[in-house]
Amino acid sequence: MSENSIKKIFPAFNFTEGEVLILNKPYGWTSFDVVGKIRNSFKPLKLKVGHAGTLDPLATGLLILCTGKLTKQIETYQAEEKEYTGTFTLGATTPSYDLETEIDQTFDYSTLTEEAILANCQNFIGELDQYPPVHSAIKVDGERLYRKARRGEEVELKTRKVTISEFEITRVELPEVDFRVVCGKGTYIRSLAHDFGKKLNNGAFLSKLRRTRSGNFKIEDSFEIMELVNHIREIKTQPDFK
Secondary structure, three states, X not given: OOHHHOOOOXXXXXXXXXXXXXXXXXXOOXXXXXXXXXXXXXXXXXXXXEEEOOXXXXXXEEXXXXXXXHHHHHHHHHOOOXXXXXXXXXXXXXXXXXXXXXXXXXXXOOOOOHHHHHHHHHHHOEEEEEOOOOOOOOEEOOEEHHHHHHOOOOOOOOOEEEEEXXXXXXXXXXXXXEEEEEEOOXXXXXXXXXXXXXXXXXXXXXXXXXXXXXXXXXXXXXXXXXXXXXXXXXXXXXXXXX
């Protein structure tokens, strides 16, 4: 029997009482795209669905969705420790600190050594003051920052306390370096990339990001979006669906 012919076994869901759904967000989807896709699969049943911890469209990996009565616990799941893997690209910066915007400045990275790059991690472990990216969903005067940034408006940013408990470089192949980081709520990995480059007197932006864990939930336990959508469409025809 081929791997593709093995039917996935789903638990007995009770979406109205509340379920915590662990999904693998694809590249290019917003977190709200995922919520909308799952919510629409329940129609005509009107069911609350929300996500716990936004992932940027260019990021992939673990996204927690809560349904029904468990949407009241979203903030609890948002506050949990998270793990990410990904890639920084050294030698350049972008206004958004990732690939959403074009490169605005370049640097010579030929003198950077692997030893200096590895040692730089120690500067970013513990409680830190971090500036959020201008291209972020944080609200200033009731409006998302990224909307102000797209209009070219200057905004005075304030630092926020964040905690990084683990940070390691897992591959150095300049200009790219791969990393793994474990951090607390509110940490922007894009800002970490930008600050990492600055500390080396160079530039850096986030070129790849994947969330691999949130609290006790791991990416290995996640559902693909369409396999869950198809399952919901199949079982909602049953009389005891709820």
